[in-house]
Amino acid sequence: MNKNKKTYRYLVPFYALCLYLKPYLSLIPFHESEWRRRHRRSEEAMATSSPTRFVIFPAILFLIVLIPLYLSPINRNQNILLHLLPTHSNHSETTHQTFQTSSSPSLLPKNDSADGEKMSHVERIEEGLARARAAIRRAIRTRNYTSEKDEAFIPRGDVYRNPYAFHQSHIEMEKRFKIWAYREGDQPLMHDGPSNDIYAIEGQFMDEIESGKSHFLARHPDEANAFYIPMSLTKIVHFIYEPPHYYGKWIPRLVTDYINFVADKYPYWNRSKGADHFLVSCHDWAPDVSALKPDLYKHFIRALCNANTSERFHPIRDISIPEINIPRGKLGPPHLDQPPNKRPILAFFAGGAHGYVRSVLFKYWKEKDDEVQVFERLPRNRNYSKSMGDSKFCLCPSGYEVASPRIVEAIAAGCVPMIICDHYSLPFSDVLDWSKFSIYITSDKIPEIKKILKAVPTETYLEMQKRVKQAYDMLHMILHSVWLRRLNVRLPS
DSSP, X not given: OHHHHHHHHHHHHHHHHHHHHHHHHTTSOSSHHHHHHHHHHTHHHHHHSOOHHHHHHHHHHHHHHHHHHXXXXXXXXXXXXXXXXXXXXXXXXXXXXXXXXXXXXXSOOOSBOTTSXXXXXXXXXXHHHHHHHHHHHHHHHHTOOOOSSOOSOOOOSTTBSOHHHHHHHHHHHHHHOOEEEOOOSOTTTBSOOOOSBTTHHHHHHHHHHHTSOOTTBOSSGGGOSEEEOOBOHHXXXXXXXXXXXXXXXXXXXXXXXXXXXXXXXXXXXXHHTXXXXXXXXXXXXXXXXXXXXXTTTSSOEEEESOOBTTXXXXXXXXXXXXXXXXXXXXSSSOOOOOOGGGOOEEEEEEOOOOHHHHHHHHHHHBTOOSSEEEESSOOXXXXXXXHHHTEEEEEEEOOSSSOOTHHHHHHHTTOEEEEEOSSBOOTTTTTBOGGGTOEEEOGGGGGGHHHHHHXXXXXXXXXXXXXXXXXXXXXXXXXXXXXXHHHXXXXXX
């Protein structure tokens, strides 16, 4: 059937040409006697008709115009690209993965196929995603949203790259997004993760999805938009790591074995080449999951805290998530909401000498300035959380890896983060414009920290401090990031 359609595509322009030339075919001489006979019988027609050469020229022009228009991509199925970022975004590329040509998204699929059969599970899912894309584009165009219920929260303001796109996308996610968590595997390496300390987001997300309470959890894998690999890389390191024999070995091997197992058992990985599958981990070694077989993970979504673009992190495919330190018995860092006029400290940092960036920071600023207060060991008479609450800006240098829990701690304290890092893809940058509520510098600018902060106008600081206090549901933001990447994939029918 597909071959016939392809043949028809090329035959139609030539058929049209034949119809165009039909009135003139009788005027074309085949030999001299035939010419004389036709000339005598059609003298009047010949007198009013153009010579043959004047017929051929418009015919050729007709072909030149018709064939490119008919065969051009304008007349073919188009890849839908959900683009929440504005035109000034610093993302260098955005991709839309199509693993098999499907119906044009601008023409939404009907409820039944042409032969009367019901839609398949995949067709039904893709129809919903096509409608979601259309709704998001409409929200961008009309600068308004469409919802079947009253919306309690309407995101607006400069903190979002495109608040209308984000709002409508979140509405569509709430309505349509379903996740299947694979059930294979046993604890403690699968279905169990840390819920405290700096890798806590790994276990928190796993509990959110697998507790059975989330309305995003699919009842059956056939109705799922995305598939969650419920492995805890932190637990793998804890139970299997044996220094110094580990590095680059067990994490990629175990994850690859698990993926191969579910790929052999179910059709879902193979039909998308892993583009609708994802894993969430905050461990420093999490990027290593794709080290052994990079081709296997070419489309796989990795939600990572260690979002280092110089170490194979791809912002279009992968997801940067914030690192958060959750103390035991608590849900997060303390919230200290001091007003701007009660923040006497210009900038503050206290922490260990982990990594190159902090060594440079200590070289220039460690206990050397009253306004830019930098400590490796905080004095006993100082409280860490209170010091952040008393500061206008909180320095957030990277440690051994690019992510730091101090960004979330600064936001919780109402302190504008000054992120000091090289090659860091900031969390949720698909939606959030970090330049509106933080300052980002690379390590070579460390000597200029005070100069940079002093140059920030008071009005600008007040606006940034106001924006930094906006609350975000981190788990929902992770889900939304997966949802965005799923929108950019179309499965075969």
